[in-house]
Amino acid sequence: MFGDFQSLKSNPDEHRIQPIEPSHLAPVLGRSVEEIQQKGLGAADFPSNGSLHIKLMDGSFVQFEHAFHVVNAQKFAIAVFTEHCGYHVFPFHEAEVSRIQREVLFVQAF
Template identity: 40%
Template sequence: MRHADLPERWKTKIREYLIAKGETRYHTFGASDFPSDSVVRIRFEDGSTVDFKHAFVLKVPEWHEVAVFKQHCGCHLFHLHDELDLVIGRDASTSSA
């Protein structure tokens, strides 16, 4: 989903995140917020998985939600529960040998 389509609570959470990082000019993310070597993998209770490269995550346990943000593919919201396995790592294909 595009930033404009996010629920207002998430727009507020993004502003809080950016302010905590010291960013006060913008209300959305910039290119430097998306690590080029990151991989976020979500494993669901049925065993299926999804990988997001060049992404980062914001978890909001009190809402039981996790958001995966991609620079060009928008935001993906997921229900956060005990069976959701969230792994944040590095993309081995981008590391130099």
């Protein structure tokens, strides 16, 4: 196949990326920890005003629609929560996060 990914071991000196907890989501969403735990995330929690763009330290980038992010410097993590594509955790080191607003300039009508 493509190699034995189970044999890959992390560098013990590398910072571990830890999961984001509801207490980190509460201030971003403006909701209580209890409400997040009881109701989870809903469509209104995900912005529709542009794309979330994250540039990583090596110059690579990811871009998400209907997504918000949470930074946790203590855990060296940027977590991205998307409405339809789950959540993702990226390394914090030298990352740059921005929201790109779109302006439709032209649409070809058929």
